[in-house]
Amino acid sequence: MTTDAVSRSSAAHQEEKPILRYTFFERVNHWIGALSYIYLLMTGLAFWSPYLFWLAAVVGGGPAARFWHPWFGLIFTLSLFVTFGQWRGDMEITDADRAWGKAIPDYIENHDDKLPPVGRFNFGQKLFFWGIFFGVILLLLSGVVLWYTESLPWSLRFVRYAAILIHASVALITIGLFLIHVYMSVFLEEGSFGSMVTGYVTRAWGWTFHRTWYYEVTGRSESDLGKPNLPKP
Amino acid sequence: MSQAATELVRISGHAGVVPGAGLNREFQVCKLVDTTTCIGCKACEVACLEWNGYTFTETTFDNSYQTMPETAWNYWNLIKFNEHERADGTMMLLMRKDQCMHCEDPGCLAACPADAAIVQYANGIVDFQEANCIGCGYCMTGCPFNIPKFDPPSRKVFKCTLCNDRVSVGLEPACIKACPTGCLHFGTKTDMKELAETRAHQLRENFGYQDAGVYDPAGVGGTHVIYVLHDAKNPELYGGLPKDPHIPWSVRLWKGPLKWIGNLAMVGGIFGMALHYMRFGPKREEPIPPNDNEPNGNETRRV
Numbered sequence: 001m002t003t004d005a006v007s008r009s010s011a012a013h014q015e016e017k018p019i020l021r022y023t024f025f026e027r028v029n030h031w032i033g034a035l036s037y038i039y040l041l042m043t044g045l046a047f048w049s050p051y052l053f054w055l056a057a058v059v060g061g062g063p064a065a066r067f068w069h070p071w072f073g074l075i076f077t078l079s080l081f082v083t084f085g086q087w088r089g090d091m092e093i094t095d096a097d098r099a100w101g102k103a104i105p106d107y108i109e110n111h112d113d114k115l116p117p118v119g120r121f122n123f124g125q126k127l128f129f130w131g132i133f134f135g136v137i138l139l140l141l142s143g144v145v146l147w148y149t150e151s152l153p154w155s156l157r158f159v160r161y162a163a164i165l166i167h168a169s170v171a172l173i174t175i176g177l178f179l180i181h182v183y184m185s186v187f188l189e190e191g192s193f194g195s196m197v198t199g200y201v202t203r204a205w206g207w208t209f210h211r212t213w214y215y216e217v218t219g220r221s222e223s224d225l226g227k228p229n230l231p232k233p
Numbered sequence: 234m235s236q237a238a239t240e241l242v243r244i245s246g247h248a249g250v251v252p253g254a255g256l257n258r259e260f261q262v263c264k265l266v267d268t269t270t271c272i273g274c275k276a277c278e279v280a281c282l283e284w285n286g287y288t289f290t291e292t293t294f295d296n297s298y299q300t301m302p303e304t305a306w307n308y309w310n311l312i313k314f315n316e317h318e319r320a321d322g323t324m325m326l327l328m329r330k331d332q333c334m335h336c337e338d339p340g341c342l343a344a345c346p347a348d349a350a351i352v353q354y355a356n357g358i359v360d361f362q363e364a365n366c367i368g369c370g371y372c373m374t375g376c377p378f379n380i381p382k383f384d385p386p387s388r389k390v391f392k393c394t395l396c397n398d399r400v401s402v403g404l405e406p407a408c409i410k411a412c413p414t415g416c417l418h419f420g421t422k423t424d425m426k427e428l429a430e431t432r433a434h435q436l437r438e439n440f441g442y443q444d445a446g447v448y449d450p451a452g453v454g455g456t457h458v459i460y461v462l463h464d465a466k467n468p469e470l471y472g473g474l475p476k477d478p479h480i481p482w483s484v485r486l487w488k489g490p491l492k493w494i495g496n497l498a499m500v501g502g503i504f505g506m507a508l509h510y511m512r513f514g515p516k517r518e519e520p521i522p523p524n525d526n527e528p529n530g531n532e533t534r535r536v
Contacts, residue, residue, distance in 0.1 A: 048492070207518075
């Protein structure tokens with residue numbers, strides 16, 4: 001108790017100051033994308049299986065689900081394009097990521113201390129991002145065909161056949177990515193969910209999971225470890 | 234079946250056989266279109282509109298007798314006119330009444346995601362229940378005959394009902410009723426098939442149509458609308474009647490293996506993640522370690 005109290009004084013307190021991980025606009029955009037995806041997931045699964053058709057009733061009935069699904073698809077696409085603009089630079093896959101990728105069994109087994117340091121996003125997050133990004137492009141293209149099936153001439157019916165298969169297959173892949181994303185951010189990695197709400201993570205969180213990024217944003221280096229986090233002169 | 238209540242099996246104190254015993258009732262209905270005796274009068278088109286309560290709308294003209302390029306949501310019965318040049322250079326007009334084929338294995342029904350929007354009756358009629366239709370248009374993708382048509386204002390899909398409302402009370406479909414040449418027939422599938430084969434035989438033997446035959450495509454399990462064609466080897470000549478119609482393989486793949494793989498992957502993934510959490514637990518942040526090289530480091534920061 002007493003040592004703790006000492007530690008919270010002045011410089012040490014600076015050390016505890018949380019760091020901003022997601023700006024307000026990044027968070028708003030993320031949740032627009034997340035909510036529109038959840039709507040798309042519910043209505044899409046309703047069209048996918050008769051055993052899940054009741055999901056359509058939850059969001060206003062089958063015809064309403066059919067009417068709004070494409071529009072929410074456009075919102076989701078737009079949100080993803082904004083994300084692309086925001087994070088494109090951070091999502092470039094580097095040699096450090098490939099090294100991290102090779103050590104992925106350690107990540108799965110929660111031996112995060114054995115992993116090479118990574119920047120703002122790790123290899124898994126980058127794969128998730130690019131998976132969703134290219135997925136949404138395919139979903140948009142096939143989705144437009146399904147949206148206006150009746151406008152497509154009979155002679156181009158092979159486009160319908162392709163669209164129906166692409167839309168379902170790619171949607172399944174994004175569902176897989178979505179499930180992993182939700183599991184990791186809500187359940188597995190403590191502090192992740194909160195960071196997308198408040199925008200902040202603790203310094204220890206940044207140091208543990210995104211060390212390169214932690215050093216970048218704090219302006220510190222490995223040799224600074226343990227020093228009070230005083231402002232640079 | 235309700236008819237079973239009217240069929241006698243045993244009669245008390247009755248001399249001789251039971252009237253109607255061993256009667257084989259067939260429920261499968263069929264419409265036979267004999268293209269060789271069709272004169273293209275379009276009476277069936279009119280009867281269809283009248284019975285189903287639709288009115289004539291503006292039609293298109295494309296240098297043929299054909300009313301419009303294809304059937305519409307409110308125009309379920311269309312004669313397709315095709316000028317055909319015989320081998321000897323003479324012309325021949327092929328006329329085929331186009332409408333829903335009422336497949337035994339309906340692609341529209343296989344593709345439809347809405348509960349009870351498409352039903353198949355025991356008599357073979359495939360009917361759309363527009364009250365349950367969500368307007369997704371998947372039936373249009375599943376159908377190999379380009380039959381279901383979308384009505385944008387109501388966002389519902391419509392097609393020929395084989396006059397289910399008439400057939401269910403013992404009447405023949407409206408188009409059959411109106412046909413002046415008798416090229417349209419309605420009855421049980423067995424009877425119609427027999428009649429069609431007889432006519433095809435007649436065409437081959439007596440009229441020189443060597444390739445005359447019956448169109449009852451096996452790819453969709455047979456249909457409840459069958460054709461007699463002069464040239465059964467080239468049904469495409471009759472306004473694009475597919476030679477070997479079947480439910481598109483992408484629809485089969487989507488509604489078959491992909492569905493099971495996808496469902497298994499989704500459920501398996503959720504179980505897998507639960508097992509991962511139980512085995513490895515959450516990822517927690519580690520305290521930033523003090524630097525041993527810096528004696529003025531804040532060692533008491535974390536205990």
